[in-house]
Amino acid sequence: MHKIAIILFPGSNCHLESYRAVKQAGLAPEIFRWNDDYQKLKDFDGYFIVGGFSYEDRIRSGAIAGRDPVMSVIKEQADLGKPVLGICNGAQILVESGLIPGLKSGDLGAGLAWNDHGYLNIWVRIKNEAPAGRSAFNNFPADHHFALPIAHGEGRWAVPAEVLAQLQENGQCVFRYCDVAAQVKNEYPVNPNGTMSNLAGVCNPQGNVLALMPHPERTADGQVIFESMRQYLEAGSQKLETGNKSRLRTQALNVQEKVELKKYKKSDKAYEFLVDLIITDNEAETLQVALDNLGYPQVKVSRLTHFEVGVDKKSADLTDELIRSGELLNTNKEIAYVDDRVKLKARAYKILVRYKDDFFGPAKLATLNNRLSLKSVKSVKQGVVWQLECKEDVWQKILASHILFNPYVQEAQLIAAQDR
Template sequence: MNYPKIAVLTFPGNNCEAETVRALKNQGFQSEVFLWNREPNELETFDGVVIPGGFSFEDRGRSGIVSSQEPIFQTLQKMANTNTPILGICNGAQMLIESGLILSDNNNIPAIALLDNKRTNEQGEIIGTGFYHSYRTLKSVNKKTPFSNFSENIHIPIAHGEGRFTLTPEMEKEVIAKNLIVFTYINNPNGSFQNAAAICNPKGNVVAMMPHPERNTNGDPVFASLWNYFQDAENFELNNQTVSVPNFANIESEKLNSQEIIVLVRLKISDKTEKTFENVLGLKDELLRREKWGFILKNAEKKSTAEKITEIAKIIISGELVNLNKQWVVMKIDGEWYDWNEESKFEKNKSRFNENDCFIVEAKEDFKGQEKQEHLSHVLPECPIQNITFGIYWEVPANKKEEYINHSLFSSRVGNIIKIF
């Protein structure tokens, strides 16, 4: 008997490949780790693909975005078009979402995003964000995929920081109507829409699943379902839906708040995320990335520029915002740029920023800014800050801002906004 052969497609930083191979072999499959940099056409000799969890490329930028740009995904697209079963688990699911293999427009811009977790209590108050590990019970709500054709609930681990399936209201209706939700949480751990734990492509052969069925035997029904699929694949009824995804419109940017003081923070050593995106975009030393903190001071309209500088300097010196041993700091206040010098003071910037070639990406739900504001209000007596925002500042090659405000540097369609000077 020729047993089905499943590739466990692994990228630098994935760390669940051994458990995934074991779970597949326990069901009778032939399975092996397939490294991302092997000849892509070799992947087509396999009957199915599972992309395991982990932290590929250190989750630089957004989880899964860098891996999804690798050439091997062109082969995955071809295989998906021929009904090959493909399962992405956790980080693998993030890659499938970012690649557009689950749901995208004609330009391959994803129609789904996986955003930071948002845990809430019964009153709707946020009690936690970011990475979360727990066990959750899942229910299969769509039997028309190779991975979900079973009735029993499964109790398996979750371990992720960006696992909240998010769509525009229009696409939410499409996903529900076309039955693209595959598994749902009995008790939602991350704020995912409709309690979604896994979503499939319209055909149903590609599934992005955030929980980990490979980590214990409770998840065996997922792999047993795949085994049963191969026993009668020709007669298996896939989801086979058609979903209309409108092409992503031009990005609408917002002007920065004129009252906002901008503090940009850059590593003194090489920024790995910056260099990684240069490689992804085919650039060489042409990007510049900084973390951006924005401050609205209390009673700002009554304060002079010198008073504002003094208050921000106190925050910088506190060490709560930046590590001055590792990071450079510049600030824009009242229309002027300032450098932080070796005398622990701000001085006017000697070189000017070209604000025509830069932009700032901010989350619509700015948990990091909220968290920092709450922290500073506790640790700094008489904290002068009314509001804090966080984002990523990108400086791009001259006259190419529109070209590079794209899916790589910007989580398009949902989740983020662009701000310009």
């Protein structure tokens, strides 16, 4: 019986139903925790990265786990043709690791952005849009569709148009959201999260790795995916020439997003809030550990929450009202520096990261305007300032790793050089 490693990171919480689904498909599941001996992973025939909130979604969903040492071994095993399935947070991890969509360089090639309808815990339908057996997880007729739940806040696929075109040409858009008549419609709730091209699940060019946002392990109808995984393993090299790279069905995608960082410039009619924690910053400490694991142990990390608040006219009273509102900070554990950059470290590289679709800033603006009647506030932009004290060559390598930001769903700006 083929052994499947159920991969758990700190915060993973879907392992029991995942274990059950794999077992019911006639495979032998075994829990594998992130802190076990990585070399043991080579003894497994396949891998299932389960859902949950790995590392509490610190930095962004999947960013830390996607660069965990465990994933380096899984990448090696995926290159041998072994099947790798990532569900929900597992899909986010596969994207952040670079396994999906599968750029030729192996670098980050996609993102999963915040849903345009917020966090969703609902039932949806998906259909198989690829020929049967195109991947290790869809060995059933094209157009087969079924209902299954989703439970995520960041599930909206974001890839450049040229990458999407290659995905479609390669048959990598395996699963799409559809209605009860199997019609793909770009409208809510058929497309529940506003994802491009109704994408629900994408495989790598070789077809042995699948990132799927809905949860097939939570419904009997979803067993076809796990049964396909078993059939793929039983067929061995007859499917995708397991372990023989020269016989893989398609070539890796040869596209990469070029990112140019601009310098941040605040609007003259806006406050700059730099919000600092006065308790332990777990997110900064997690990034510190992740950088250690990536081979950058001499980096000092700190973090500030950043708000750019556009107003009609600045005043001391308005500043006080914004602080007292509780929308921009929790004064029990945070302190705000308003138009005061004293917390920006002179010797650190500083980068402001925001989501391209910032749903949080406008939500705070609505509260300030409507519930608190602060009508003079005209805009709110929310982000994070990362400060890294390190050498120039290390800084460039960290930027290239994209651990600080995903350019497909986020934008980054450098704090001016004179402030470094």
